Amino acid sequence: MAITAGSGLNAVLAPQQQALASNYIDFTDGSTGWEQQYLPDLMAKEAEVFGNRTVSGFLSQVGAEEASASDQVVWSEQGRLHLSYVGTIDLDGDTNGTFECVTDVDGNALTTTHGIRVNDVVLVASAGYVSKCLVVETPASAVVSLEAYGEAVLTNHSETASAATLLVIGSHFGKGQSYSDITGAAASSSRTSLEPTFKSYGNQMQILKDYYAVSGSDASQVGWVEVTGEDGQNGYLWYLKAEGDTRARFTDYLEMTMLEAEKSAAASIIGFADGQIRGSADAGANGVGTQGLFDAIETRGNVTSGITGVNAATDLAEFDAILAEFDNQGAIEENMMFVNRATSLAMDDMLASMNSYGAGGTSYGVFDNSEDMALNLGFSGFRRGSYDFYKSDWKYLNDKATRGKINSTATSAAIRGAIIPAGVSSVYDQALGKNMKRPFLHVRYRASNTESRKFKTWVTGSVGATTSALDAMEVHMLSERCLVTQGANNFMLLK
Secondary structure, eight states, X not given: OOOOOOSOOOOOOOSXXXXXXXXXXXXXXXXXXXXXXXXXXXXXXXXXXXXXXXXXXXXHHHOEXXXXXXXXXXXXEEOOSSOEEEEEEETTSSSSOEEEEEEETTSOBOOSOOOOOTTEEEEEEETTEEEEEEEEEOOSSSEEEEEESSOSSOTTSOOOTTOEEEEEEEEOOOTTOOGGGOOGGGGGSOOOOOOOOEEEEEEEOEEEEEXXXXXXHHHTSOOOEEEEOTTSOEEEESTHHHHHHHHHHHHHHHHHHHHHOOOOOTTOOEEEETTEEEESTTXXXXXXXXXXXXXXXXXXXXXXXXXXXXXXXXXXXXXHHHHHHHHHTTOOSEEEEEEOHHHHHHHHHHHHTTSTTTTTSOOXXXXXXXXXXXXXXXXXXXXXXXXXXXXXXXXXXXXXXXHHHHHHHSGGGOOOEEEEEOSEEEEEETTTTEEEEEESEEEEEEBOSSOBOSSEEEEEESXXXXXXXXXXXXXXXXXXXXXXXXXXXXXXXXX
């Protein structure tokens, strides 16, 4: 029997390191699998070219997290203590003049009867003039009849629609006069007890999901990479490096949703259909989703675009306007400012210009800022009037992969920062049935004694612990949460 040798025999091994024709391997021959003469020098260390890539952390600095057993959070905020209305003066009304209430002092249309009563003493202002008046009649309508203390008629006032303001400052009764003694036309509106007013607000949970998958074949091929990840995955990792990135990205999604989300409007077709969230004409009613911080401030809070309209809150006059608005609201003394880089530097320049030596050079000796130390050209905070402001850069507004690029693309709608009040507020929690102290900003997540959906994660598949016939490992992540923005009237959005 004849034996035929194959033509693809390996090169003959030489007993010594000698370059012979019999032990030469042709690296240019694609059939050998050694197309490269020199093997690559594999660097196992991952290069961190973007630094810390996560943008979360804002909510953990300014708020807290609490569990909630419901899919909706409802809270009540106290109304203003004093009675003040905006409306229209009619100089020909009644005997002296009338005031028609149109809105409250915050511009909200009156949905119920006003709180002005007969024998109230009020201040009426319009056209730069103020009169002290006695309320002589308050019919069921929004028209209040007045008699001035210092003049026969309100001749100095203006009848311009919705250009007058009325403030109740007290009452005026005679000796022994009771409420039942009010006679004449005023008797049709007897003096009633004033009940405290409040406003109810609510926000609903939003479910966020993500997952990471790796096939069983890839999971069995060990390839180590030395990493320093944002999610704590330091050292040498295998395919879990990608899982760590997915988890870090999902954590950012949780915060970005709490900042940017808004509920679907009446014109939107986003809604629920067959239990699924859809964007189609057969979807359910509008109003699905959750309300994030930015939308809450724009809806119920304050917005400033700066004096020049170029950069917000970078002029001392603009800060004075902000203080005046805060005086109109809760007058909370300590506030935190989270701003982008351009606004932060503009604030530094504004504060530096307050130094008389700033224009001519650096001022030494202030706060031990000697010529032998590194010069600090930034400010972390300042006090203006009775308010303290603490400034911090907000990476989310700077990063090109997040809001930074959005701001540069849509400059007219750019968000440059936010002013957040420090401390806590007292509100009535309808679920607990009592007043509670809560941070102005906090996250509620769905949880019970047996299930927590704050940050839920689980593994399925056939890799490791086998749970299904899927030839892969899937790491699932889920959270159900919403943001509670209490006292939004004390917040300021910089645009």
